[in-house]
Amino acid sequence: MTATLSADQPSSAALAPPLLRFEQMGLAYPTPQGPYPVLEGVNLDVQAGEFICVIGHSGCGKSTLLNTVSGFAKPSSGRVLFNGAPIQRPGPDRMVVFQGYALLPWLTAYDNVYLGIDAVKPQLPERQKREIVMEHLELVGLTAAAEKTITQISGGMKQRVAIARALAIRPEVLILDEPFGALDAITKEELQEELLKIWNTQKCTVLMITHDIDEALFLADRLVMMTNGPAAGIGEVLTINFPRPRSREDIMEDPRYYELRNQALDFLYNRFAHDEDA
């Protein structure tokens, strides 16, 4: 017994069935000139509770990759398995934080979060729904702004509401498409730390697109780096095993940080440099 346990220890994650599995996944858009391949031959296993960041040049199909998980896009070859079954359609177990927040501007912050929980778990008693909403607004520091409408709050606050709405329904996978791209540096750092804190407590699996290597190194367990399109795929996966909970200062002092950073930079700007980004 003890022997098997200790033998399993280092590779237990690899032996557990993955929460998400991309199997030779490819996706092509039909065009008048024939199918245009966006993604090709994507293979990746994601374990439950992992924090995965995806990086790559614009137009390489990062969003499409995540859309095959959320169910907004269907692979044209291969498959994407979620808990062992192919993904058929969007669902609240794979909640998305959309790029433009996608909040309903005529509702308050509270009502936006409530709408999500009420749609997904209508059977919960009213009082419990209210508690869940308030709990998640508090988690993102928006208790005071709960009754403000979306038009009255800043971009950073909108992103907080979107995250609260997504987390309130307790998804197994949280999908974020460049969530902090439009925010100023300070708000961005604050939100990164909040996201990490929440992820630590809720232990959901996170898939996040980013353009920012430092952001990925601070947040992710693994960084998936994509090759350029058409027919993009996964070029390299960096494992980032800084101890958690992480602090920005500690990571910056770690020599591995610069090693990883250089590896990512080399991948993006030498080996898979992109004319448009140069």
Place this chain on the structure above:
Amino acid sequence: MTPVPSSKINPPNWWKQNRKAILPPIFGIGGFLLFWQLSSSLGLTKLEGPLSLWTDERTRELLLYPFFDNGGLDKGLFLHTMSSLSRVAIGYSLAAVIGIGIGIAVGLNKGLNRAFDPLFQFLRMVAPLAWVPIALVMFQQNQPAAIFVIFITSIWPILINTAEGVRQIPQDYRNVALVLQMSNRRFFTKILIPSTLPYIFTGLRISIGLAWLAIIAAEIVMPGTPGIGYFIWDANQNGYVSEIVLGVIWIGAIGLILDRLMAWLQTRIASGR
């Protein structure tokens, strides 16, 4: 007696803030009336000037006593207007309900839209007067025919704007509904209606003007019943030109009020989106 000064409104200040909103319309309208009066006095047109509304005894009586009721069709203009407004209210409400309903269906369903859009675009170009004989044949009765004319004139902007509003629901909102696996009913009440409301109100506001515009056409088919449209038609038959002018002014004023009312409703209900 000296006038009692109002405690809340400070007249010089109030005037300063609002004179830009008050003076230009007075100059504009005054100038127009002056031009009209002059061109009539100088004999440039046979149409009598605005002063004739006062000098002509028939119209002066009508101006002074809008509420009199001598039975039959011999009523004050206010009472004529109320009959017309109730007719417009029925036709317009029908247009609103049916127009929003069909508009949503057409907005949600591309096939339906392709099937019916040419028909809608064609029908909305038909003038209210042209509907009158058709309406009479369809309904064989005056009252439903008149309401139909109002209905068919005013439904198109509501229908077309509602459909456009539904089509303009941002993909983001639809994606939220998809990922939350919202029921159709929830999508309808929580996303579709609130998101489309500004478009619906734009349609409703255009249509209230059209509904009121159709009143003359509608009431031509209703001889012997009170109504501002029939009042003008009757004056025309009898050659009372200043009565026609008075009726037209009355209709214009009511139309202005209706439009302002809808604009007010629009800002109250559909703003902040």
